[in-house]
Amino acid sequence: MINVSVTDIGDIGIDDKWNNCDENELIMHSIHAYPAKFPAFIARKAFSYAEEEGVKIESVADIFCGCGTVALEAKIHNKSFLGYDINPVATLIAKTKSNNYILKELKSYFKIIEKEYEAYAPDHSVYESANERLKYWFSINNYIALLRIKHAIEVAIPRGKYRDAFYCLFSSILKASSHWLTKSIKPQVDPEKLDKNPWHLFADQYQKFERAVEQINNCNLLNQRINIFTQNFIAKKSFEPVDLIISSPPYVTSYEYADLHQLSSLWLDYTDDYKTLRKGSIGSVYNSDGFNLQLEELNNCGQRIVQELLGDKQTPSSKVKSVARYYTDMQHTIHNCTKMLRKSGMAFFVVGDTEYKGVKIQNSEHLIECMVNEGFSDIKAAKRTISNKLLTPYRDNAGKFTSDKSSRTIYHEEFLISGRLF
Ligand SMILES: C[S@@+](CC[C@H](N)C(=O)[O-])C[C@H]1O[C@@H](n2cnc3c(N)ncnc32)[C@H](O)[C@@H]1O
Known part of the structure; x- marks a missing residue:
């Protein structure tokens, strides 16, 4: 410099x-x-x-x-x-990446999510009342599959950092599960894009998260304070x-x-x-x-x-x-x-x-x-x-x-x- x-x-x-x-x-x-x-x-x-x-x-x-x-x-x-x-969405990802997790708890939560996902079968008519923008981006099959995953996360995990981590994984598979043109920096539909199975994407992403947590847990870390806020920085009045x-x-x-x-x-x-x-x-x-x-x-x-x-x-x-x-x-x-x-x-x-x-x-x-x-x-x-x-x-x-x-x-x-x- x-x-x-x-x-x-x-x-x-x-x-x-x-x-x-x-x-x-x-x-x-x-x-x-x-x-x-x-x-x-x-x-x-x-x-x-x-x-x-x-x-x-x-x-x-x-x-x-x-x-x-x-x-x-x-x-x-x-x-x-x-x-x-x-x-x-940024702060959800940032918190997920910097929180501490116990691997055993993550694994047991994922098992429950898998069970709840299998057990929940909403009627296809829910698609009719879905947010119009979501209908624009998702096929009926993928919308229903995503709804099942989200429902399973909410039933399986109490509010808190574990639920948020699974929300973050859920968020990470949404573009791949939708008609969004791959890697596009504009909201653009790809009419040729074939539907991918959201559950498979979610399960793969979960496996990656497990490896990521394991890698971090193997580092010798002190328990430092990490605080992340959803906040307009310009509007802030007091500062730490x-x-x-x-x-x-x-x-x-x-x-x-x-x-x-x-x-x-x-x-x-x-x-x-x-x-x-x-x-x-x-x-x-x-x-x-x-x-x-x-x-x-x-x-x-x-x-x-x-x-x-x-x-x-x-x-x-x-x-x-x-x-x-x-x-x-x-x-x-x-x-x-x-x-x-x-x-x-x-x-x-x-x-x-x-x-x-x-x-x-x-x-x-x-x-x-x-x-x-x-x-x-x-x-x-x-x-x-x-x-x-x-x-x-x-x-x-x-x-x-x-x-x-x-x-x-x-x-x-x-x-x-x-x-x-x-
Ligand atoms: C260039 S990105 C930062 C990327 C980051 N370095 C990373 O590695 O992910 C700029 C960020 O500024 C955020 N941003 C825009 N306006 C803001 C505001 N008024 N207050 C706080 N954040 C804002 C955007 O949401 C975006 O996440």
């Missing part, structure tokens, strides 16, 4: 240290797919880097914890952890202090997390209408309704980019408003980080730049300016190439995601940015 200022972030070269992974990831890291999950070794390397820089790390936070990559690495490295994410924040903020107008997790949020009864979960989600194109564009509230980089996108238009398009809203939200985010970090603590962010209609959306430069304005010092950065993002990293000329690899690559590099609060 090298010292950078707001203006020279674009000039730094790729640092191989942040590209290479020397160890295999724990099985638990892949128990549930999650868009824009970062590789676990980034968290591991960030711990060593922060320690080399003199941070004494007892507590770690991820303010956009997603599926809990940092949470699990903090647990494995015997650090306490605090995580927030606005998406309830931590030594290190590691986080990858959402990108502007890229993933619609609420839309991408609609199968899980509908099945798990987080909502009847997944669109309500878009509210407050940073970077969502649907999060700028009612947002009043006030250029003067943006920092220099934010103003410059929004001006460039506006061109000679007087009224901002919804996309321009989304970018402005994103920058405002990120300014609040960094402000809140300063309230959360202990003296001499470090914030470490993973962020990439994007492009829209030929205008570079410089999230990295904007983030550094936010950090400088909020009193961070010793700001350092490195650049890495992205090799294994879960979902397609390509965008077409209109800035839309595409699987066509001949299109411009936008997300093939990202920045690691650290700063200290003294």
Whole structure:
């Protein structure tokens, strides 16, 4: 990592240290797919880097914890952890990955679930009264099979972490059990897709979970505090202090997390209408309704980019408003980080730049300016190439995601940015 200022972030070269992974990831890291999950070794390397820089790390936070990559690495490295994410599916996965389980109990719960699944035979007429969106995504046979699994989980296990873990496994098989186009980052039906048997998917996923738990239980771990909350980080008013924040903020107008997790949020009864979960989600194109564009509230980089996108238009398009809203939200985010970090603590962010209609959306430069304005010092950065993002990293000329690899690559590099609060 090298010292950078707001203006020279674009000039730094790729640092191989942040590209290479020397160890295999724990099985638990892949128990549930999650868009824009970062590789676990980034968290591991960030711990060593922060320690080399003199941070004494007892507590770690991820303010956009997603599926809990940092949470699990903090647990494995015997650090306490605090995580927030606005998406309830994210926090379900993050909690499942970082909780402690007794293998014997898991096995006995699975046996009961299997029995209850066999015993429950709902009438096919239940499909008629199902949520319309679920009917859109699932064939009648798979809907009924999933209903039987969910019912079996609820009958077999009392509320608590074991039931939640089985809900997480259930959630992880929903896309494969549906008409959702495999690996698509948009909610898109694949009319050719053949139905897979949900019970087989669930049982396989359970076997994987057993192996994942066994692997973790074989590590010598202290019982550190891990707390994960479904929470809009910007709306937070009080903060528990931590030594290190590691986080990858959402990108502007890229993933619609609420839309991408609609199968899980509908099945798990987080909502009847997944669109309500878009509210407050940073970077969502649907999060700028009612947002009043006030250029003067943006920092220099934010103003410059929004001006460039506006061109000679007087009224901002919804996309321009989304970018402005994103920058405002990120300014609040960094402000809140300063309230959360202990003296001499470090914030470490993973962020990439994007492009829209030929205008570079410089999230990295904007983030550094936010950090400088909020009193961070010793700001350092490195650049890495992205090799294994879960979902397609390509965008077409209109800035839309595409699987066509001949299109411009936008997300093939990202920045690691650290700063200290003294
Ligand atoms: C890039 S992802 C983080 C991925 C994570 N590093 C992982 O490995 O899974 C960004 C996350 O920010 C969350 N998010 C968006 N707006 C938020 C808000 N206002 N408060 C908290 N989390 C938010 C999204 O739900 C998403 O999970």
